[in-house]
Amino acid sequence: MQYTLRPYQQQASDAAVRYLENKEVTKGNGLIVLPTGSGKSLVIADIVNRLDTDVLILQPSKEILEQNYQKLCSYGFLFCSIYSASCGQKRISKATFATIGSVYKKPEEFKHFRYVIVDEAHQVSENPEGMYMKFFKAIGGVRCVGLTATPYRLYSTSDGQGNFGSMLRFLTRIKGRFFTTILHSTEVSELLQSGFLAKTEYYGIETIQIDRLKLNSTGQGFTDRSIRNEYRRVGFSGKLANVVERLLYNAQVPRRGILVFTQFIEESEELIQHFPGISAMVTGETPKKEREQILEDFKAGRLRVVANVGTLTTGFDYPELDTIVVARPTRSLSLWYQIVGRAIRPHKSKSASWVVDLCGTYRHFGKVEDLKMVDVSPDHRGMWQIVSRGRKLTNVLIPAN
Incomplete structure (x- = not known):
């Protein structure tokens, strides 16, 4: 060939x-x-x-x-x-x-x-x-x-x-x-403009208050306890189920499949209980054969919703996927990019991918197509930085609480 x-x-x-x-x-x-x-x-x-x-x-x-x-x-x-x-x-x-x-x-x-x-x-x-x-x-x-x-x-x-x-x-x-x-x-924006990636529409739905979360000891993420406390305070699981239901049945453009990224197994378990027969959950502990069957059913359209915890950020190749729901907060630009990346592959069956963020990450990092690599050294010797719409993201201290 x-x-x-x-x-x-x-x-x-x-x-x-x-x-x-x-x-x-x-x-x-x-x-x-x-x-x-x-x-x-x-x-x-x-x-x-x-x-x-x-x-x-x-x-x-x-x-x-x-x-x-x-x-x-x-x-x-x-x-x-x-x-x-x-x-x-x-x-x-x-x-x-x-x-x-x-x-x-x-x-x-x-x-x-x-x-x-x-x-x-x-x-x-x-x-x-x-x-x-x-x-x-x-x-x-x-x-x-x-x-x-x-x-x-x-x-x-x-x-x-x-x-x-x-x-x-x-x-x-x-x-x-x-x-x-x-x-x-090669920048994401270059491929998007050339038609090599799918157009992506972003939706930020504020369900939690990020400033109520506590950073962990490394400053690289939030503590599980503070996330759980905030989830309970706002009734997060119910809001997540409501968003997925609206995407399934009320979206102006019918969604083929919805991949949900959650922080905890509890959220994924509660979510799939709302959609019996058309949803499933994948975690790092899901047996290989069961995982493969779930993803095969998802790609074939037999499952409409797959919730996953700590997996499917890389190595999951499904160009037809048109909807991502981000139901976990993160300070990691890499994780945000990898999550969004699951839906940006082009396919003739979709006019645009949707990324629906419930936890303020879109507001913080913005669109992945706005990320740029910039050499800031005067002689172009490779002092690279990542910027988004003029805002520097690398080599900037994010203070711990």
């Missing part, structure tokens, strides 16, 4: 191959920023296809691994394999797709690889005791390129004047950083 890359995909692939094959670069690792729905799996396939030696492709989960592996196979690339306990296969070939949890304790088997591609690269922690850093130190001497839609992470920090809180930092600007250079970036 032949494939044709879109211009931005070709640029990303070119940048990666050029960087990996550049013998003058002796240290550091490159980062490619591509939005959710941009076709990262195709870019990975093209990079692998163009390199003349063995490539290890690290994936954070079984679901994402299988998607990318199948994409490469579909283009006639025969010398690829899977090395992952969760997939039930452990074979090494020219192009080896692996989960980090399956390889980091066996570095001796991968020392012959010259090139490594890391998908969902924002999950690579700079902690020397983390799986990624241990693995790269053990195999040594490899060139690495990472791909991500969210090149930033939230950290606990202080401003040196006794003020503590959290700060969103760009991955290439953190202490001990693994990724040092931005090789290519």
Whole structure:
């Protein structure tokens, strides 16, 4: 099967191959920023296809691994394999797709690889005791390129004047950083304007008062206790059910399916009780076969509502999905982006995706298509920041309570 890359995909692939094959670069690792729905799996396939030696492709989960592996196979690339306990296969070939949890304790088997591609690269922690850093130190001497839609992470920090809180930092600007250079970036707005992403309509429904929530000890999130107290105060579960019911039966444009993100299992359990026969719940503890059946029924239209807790933010590929309900508060821009990203893939069956936020996150972060990467260094040497409509989001202290 032949494939044709879109211009931005070709640029990303070119940048990666050029960087990996550049013998003058002796240290550091490159980062490619591509939005959710941009076709990262195709870019990975093209990079692998163009390199003349063995490539290890690290994936954070079984679901994402299988998607990318199948994409490469579909283009006639025969010398690829899977090395992952969760997939039930452990074979090494020219192009080896692996989960980090399956390889980091066996570095001796991968020392012959010259090139490594890391998908969902924002999950690579700079902690020397983390799986990624241990693995790269053990195999040594490899060139690495990472791909991500969210090149930033939230950290606990202080401003040196006794003020503590959290700060969103760009991955290439953190202490001990693994990724040092931005090789290519494509903005969500670019893909939206080109018709490569679905138009998205945002609706903010204020159900809780964010200023009543207490930050946890790290300043990176809210305490469960304060969230539960606020939920009880406002009758949150009932309001959530009411919103979902209106979306199901009273929306001017009928919604095909509604994916709900909740903070606690209780909210998901109460929600699906309101819609027997057409709803289900997925958590991190849902058995694999049950989870797969629920998602299959959801995609087939047999289920209209799926509530999920702490899952389905990545690796859930369902372009027809047209409605997201955000029923959990968060201070994480990455989480907000990943949640919205579940609905922005284009499909002929939908004219626009809807994102309905009940917890003030849309008001705080805004639309994902308004996020921009800006190099603020006068000589353009890579001091990157994330801004939204002129407001700086990275390297700004968010004070703790």
